[in-house]
Amino acid sequence: MSYDDTKIQLLESYFTEKEQTIAQYGNLTASLFRYKSGVCGLRVRNGSGELVILPFQGMQIWSAEFMGRNLTMKSMFDEPRPTRQYLETYGGFLLHCGATAMGVPMAGDTHPLHGELPNAPFRDAYILTGMDKHGKYMIIGGFYQHTVAFSCNYLAEASVKVYEGSTVFTQTLEIKNLKNTDMEFMYLAHINFRPVPNGELVYSAICNPQNVRVRKSIPSHVKPKPGYAEFLQELEKHPEKHHKLSPDLVFDPEVVFSITYQADENGLAHSMQIHPDGSADYVAHYPSQLDVGVRWICITPDQQALGLVLPATAEPEGYTAEKAKGNIKIIHGGERVKLEMLIGTLSPDEAKNMKQKILKIIHV
Numbered sequence: 001m002s003y004d005d006t007k008i009q010l011l012e013s014y015f016t017e018k019e020q021t022i023a024q025y026g027n028l029t030a031s032l033f034r035y036k037s038g039v040c041g042l043r044v045r046n047g048s049g050e051l052v053i054l055p056f057q058g059m060q061i062w063s064a065e066f067m068g069r070n071l072t073m074k075s076m077f078d079e080p081r082p083t084r085q086y087l088e089t090y091g092g093f094l095l096h097c098g099a100t101a102m103g104v105p106m107a108g109d110t111h112p113l114h115g116e117l118p119n120a121p122f123r124d125a126y127i128l129t130g131m132d133k134h135g136k137y138m139i140i141g142g143f144y145q146h147t148v149a150f151s152c153n154y155l156a157e158a159s160v161k162v163y164e165g166s167t168v169f170t171q172t173l174e175i176k177n178l179k180n181t182d183m184e185f186m187y188l189a190h191i192n193f194r195p196v197p198n199g200e201l202v203y204s205a206i207c208n209p210q211n212v213r214v215r216k217s218i219p220s221h222v223k224p225k226p227g228y229a230e231f232l233q234e235l236e237k238h239p240e241k242h243h244k245l246s247p248d249l250v251f252d253p254e255v256v257f258s259i260t261y262q263a264d265e266n267g268l269a270h271s272m273q274i275h276p277d278g279s280a281d282y283v284a285h286y287p288s289q290l291d292v293g294v295r296w297i298c299i300t301p302d303q304q305a306l307g308l309v310l311p312a313t314a315e316p317e318g319y320t321a322e323k324a325k326g327n328i329k330i331i332h333g334g335e336r337v338k339l340e341m342l343i344g345t346l347s348p349d350e351a352k353n354m355k356q357k358i359l360k361i362i363h364v
Contacts, residue, residue: 005130010055010142015040025129027164028138035079042127044138047165049345053140054080054092055125058118059158061094066167066345067279073192073305084120086113094343096120098187099175100152103316106217111319115186117156120144136164145178153178154331168282168344176336185329186322188294188312191343193273193281195299195306199245202280202354203271203309204361205261205293212239215256217317223253231255242297245273245306251299258315259293261285262361268342269293270358271309278348285311285341292327311341 008023010032019033027047034040041062042053049066053059062080064071075091083089095118097103101111125142141159146152154177161170177183205211214235235242235255242255261269269287272280285293294316296307310316314327322328331337346354 005128007129008127010042010125010127012040012056019043023127023129023138025138025164026136028129028136028162030127030138030140037079038082039080041080042125042140044140044160044162046138046162048167051093051140051160051162051169053160055140055142056122057082058096058120059122059125059142059144059160060092060096060118061160061171062092064093064343067347069345071193071281071345073194073303075303075305084112084118086118089119093192094171095190095192096156096158096173096187097190098313099146099154099156099185100183101319102186102188102312102314103318103322106318106321108320109318114188114190114316116146117144118190120146120156122158134163135166138162147178152183154183166344167346168342171341171343173339174336175331175339177331177333180333182333183331185331185337186312186314186319186327187290187329187339188310188314188316189285189290189339189341190296190310191283191307193306193308195245195297195304196273196275197245197247198276199306200274201243201245201272201308202274202358203259203261203293204263204269204358205259206362207240207243209236209239211260213258214239215258215315215317225252228253245297245299251297253300254296254298256297256316257295259295259309261287261293261309263287264357264361269309270354270361272346272351272354272358273306273308274351274355278351280346280351280354281306281308281344282346282351282354283309283311283341283343285309286339289337289339290341311339 015034023030072093077091081089097114122142128139290311294310314322
């Protein structure tokens with residue numbers, strides 16, 4: 001339960017080139033600005049870091065900074081671009097992928113790369129402040145309705161909840177099927193951390209070829225280099241070889257895994273990139289909601305990204321391939337699904353404790 005809630009509706013006309021504060025609650029501050037590209041940005045600070053959210057373009061989290069460091073992938077984009085084309089503005093920290101289809105279009109697919117959500121025109125954006133047993137919080141949210149005659153009609157609400165002083169925030173997505181008939185549903189949260197040299201990957205899955213499966217197919221937008229196929233073959237047999245992000249391992253152009261996670265007593269699965277200083281990047285998700293953990297690693301001269309875990313409903317092979325595997329979910333007419341995850345950073349002590357918890361979950 002919460003109390004002292006205050007809600008502010010946001011209009012695009014509020015966003016100008018000069019950044020302006022629109023809400024303050026304790027150490028929580030929200031300010032609005034507009035990029036040179038014209039895209040609207042909302043910066044929320046909580047005393048421990050900040051997020052920049054694009055409230056009208058996919059409700060993306062464009063950038064994240066906590067514990068004095070930039071968590072966001074290195075990309076070729078210094079700011080978001082006003083387009084719905086996935087690869088023409090790809091550099092954000094978190095993108096929602098889906099919801100009628102997701103993944104890389106393969107033979108027989110007609111959907112765009114990762115579906116309609118990543119740069120969807122959200123509306124009715126809002127800021128909500130309040131307090132609960134965990135402290136003061138600020139929620140940034142908004143809605144997107146996707147309607148195609150004779151096909152689909154759903155309402156998506158994405159929201160980010162940031163607590164005062166916390167280095168971990170909550171990301172939520174709700175999808176309501178507005179039709180009276182069933183809706184096929186796919187989703188993936190594309191969370192793009194910045195990999196660090198010699199970072200250690202620790203996560204609550206038993207690492208063997210059955211539970212940590214490397215993708216051997218090569219998408220059309222990926223141009224493999226000599227030795228790439230051999231590298232994938234080695235990872236297929238020994239997936240643990242990617243646990244240390246050693247500079248001599250070349251994740252160029254990319255490597256993708258599908259991981260079967262185990263959850264703790266609260267239903268949460270955990271993933272960390274532990275930095276050399278002992279601190280960690282962190283994601284927790286519910287396998288009961290998102291039963292496939294996709295991992296994406298890309299380390300090239302121009303782009304560096306660690307999809308530590310991309311919590312998903314299916315593997316990222318596109319609608320047709322996932323349909324054949326039986327991986328398409330269903331939302332019945334008038335019903336909704338709610339997806340939640342925790343994202344952020346952990347101090348060295350927190351990371352040490354979390355590592356012990358993870359090892360206990362997988363009985364190591």
